[in-house]
Amino acid sequence: MQLFVNDLTVIDFSYLCPERGIVGESWIVDIVLDGSLNEQSMVLDFGRVKKQIKRIIDDAVDHKLAVPANHPYSLVTHDADDSCYWVDFLRAENRSIHLFCPADAFAFIDANRVTMDSINTYLRAVIKRELPGNVAGLEVTLRAEAIDGAYYHYTHGLKKHDGNCQRIAHGHRSRLQIELDGIRAHTIESDWAQRWRDIYLGSAEDVCPVVELHRSVEALKCSEQTHVGYGYVADQGRFELIVPKAENYIIENDSTVECIADYLAHTIRTELTDAADVTVKAYEGVGKGAIGYA
DSSP states (O other): OEEEEEEEEEEEEEEEETTTEEEEEEEEEEEEEEEOOOTTSSSSOHHHIIIIIHHHHHHHTTTSEEEETTSTTEEEEEOTTSSEEEEEEOOSTTOOEEEEEEGGGEEEESSSSOOHHHHHHHHHHHHHTTSOTTEEEEEEEEEEOOOSSOEEEEEEOOTTOSSGGGSTTEEEEEEEEEEETTEEOHHHHHHHHHHTTTEEEEEGGGEEOGGGSOOOGGGTTOOTTTEEEEEEEETTEEEEEEEEGGGEEEESSOOSHHHHHHHHHHHHHHHOSSOOOEEEEEESSSSOEEEEEO
């Protein structure tokens, strides 16, 4: 007997890619459980699936930075009590990425690349450990939202958030809709999606001089000319990131989706040569977001 749950959850996370850098992603999760009926004549109660298995998936990957542990660029060092890790991703040509964060901010994937397949393997192993004995099989399907139009991948951290959004390198794959006087502006949507393709969206108040951060030996070569440094203390601990300038964009306010929508609306309005009312519908992953006006 098989039990399925579509759209069980959405994992919003970022991962390290040799070519693209830090990539924000949002994947929808479907699952199928294969097993015999229990004493309740069920494979597993839907309430338990939606709560327990969703929690397992969220704890494993959601709002984390997925690190391809087997890639030659990846170097991981623990601090003295294993509470924080340095993660260095040693891309060439001044494109290296460096982090110092609490251990829970990372998901270490035993693979050369972070892909749907490698995340799938990781999730199935984590979930199987907590399934009851009558469940013999597990199928996990990851899929991206079908988007007809402009979208972009971004990574950020929200230090004021009281949950996992405070982690400095988690992200989203997000659609973008822009209207001028109530008419969709597809060209402007595409321009901004390209401008923010695989971007780190940082808040100006979180920028720190690179030399003041807890740099690993591998990060000592980074300078203000090549990289931007971020650092803050949140409820979960100290978070630091050094990211290439070419893959970074700084906004004055926080990088919440509300502030992103407001920033885009006012920036687009300023850049227009003709007067028009601007409406920006910015998404944060799948099915949620904010609307900004200018």
